Amino acid sequence: MGLHERRQREKESIRANILQAAFGLAKTEGWGALSIRKIADAIEYSAPVVYDHFENKEAILFEISLNGFKLLHNELVKAKKKYDTPEEQLTAIVDTYWNFAFQNKEYYQLMFGLGMQCSGKGQMKEEISSFQDMIYDCTYQIIKKNGSAPENACHMSHALFSAVHGLISIMMMRRSDIPETMNKTTLDETVAGFIKSL
Numbered sequence: 784m785g786l787h788e789r790r791q792r793e794k795e796s797i798r799a800n801i802l803q804a805a806f807g808l809a810k811t812e813g814w815g816a817l818s819i820r821k822i823a824d825a826i827e828y829s830a831p832v833v834y835d836h837f838e839n840k841e842a843i844l845f846e847i848s849l850n851g852f853k854l855l856h857n858e859l860v861k862a863k864k865k866y867d868t869p870e871e872q873l874t875a876i877v878d879t880y881w882n883f884a885f886q887n888k889e890y891y892q893l894m895f896g897l898g899m900q901c902s903g904k905g906q907m908k909e910e911i912s913s914f915q916d917m918i919y920d921c922t923y924q925i926i927k928k929n930g931s932a933p934e935n936a937c938h939m940s941h942a943l944f945s946a947v948h949g950l951i952s953i954m955m956m957r958r959s960d961i962p963e964t965m966n967k968t969t970l971d972e973t974v975a976g977f978i979k980s981l
Contacts, residue, residue, distance in 0.1 A: 798836045800826045802850070805843050809889050814844075844893060851890035855883050856913040863917060869924035870978050876917050877947055877974050881967065884951045895948070897956055915944050925981045943977050 804825035808817055819840055823830045837843045862879040866872045884891040891897065894911075922943070923936040950970055 794836070797826070797828070797832065801833055801836055801843065802847055806847055806889065809847075809893070814889070814893060817844075848890075848893045851887065851894045852911060852913065854887070854890065855880070855894075858883055859913055859917055869921040869928070873918065873921035873925070873978065874974055876914070876921065877943075877970065880914055880947060881951065881970055884955065888955065891951070891955070895952075897952055915940065918944055922981065925978060929981055931981060939977075939981065943974070946973055946977075 801822055805817060805822050808821055808825060812821075817840065819830050819833050822843070823833050826833075833843075837846070858879050859876055862875040863872045866875055919936060919940040922940040923933060926933050926936050926939070947970065950973070954966070
């Protein structure tokens with residue numbers, strides 16, 4: 784291995800360690816407590832080393848959020864492939880999205896700016912549309928099968944996305960003071976009612 788390759792591998796290793804340390808700190812202390820100094824201490828380097836790899840903390844958060852969207856996308860694709868009908872696919876996609884949110888709370892909070900500023904300086908992440916695109920596709924297929932108006936698919940799928948994301952946000956950010964009845968059962972009933980309405 785040449786000197787250039789060795790340096791490149793070391794650079795990639797440090798970058799990966801920075802992201803891993805930042806995510807680990809977020810899981811134990813929360814995103815609000817994250818700082819370049821804490822990340823540097825966690826990887827046992829100085830702060831300037833972190834800045835050599837990332838412009839600022841925002842750039843680190845953006846990179847981690849992209850990892851979250853990629854992970855979610857892969858889970859959604861796997862869920863959809865398990866079923867043949869659009870109704871089953873839609874239910875599986877929404878279930879997977881729900882499970883991802885609560886099994887990966889730190890990712891979800893960062894990805895959608897729950898309780899914090901959304902990462903990426905307002906940059907649009909292509910990965911964010913994965914869930915919405917899949918919902919639209921299933922919605923369109925169900926509407927087409929039912930002989931309804933296909934032009935309603937966009938509006939209807941957006942309404943479902945808003946309902947699912949809204950319920951997750953309420954559950955995640957205000958769990959202590961919301962009714963016990965507002966849970967996964969509410970989501971299941973929403974999806975079932977949505978499918979019947981198409």
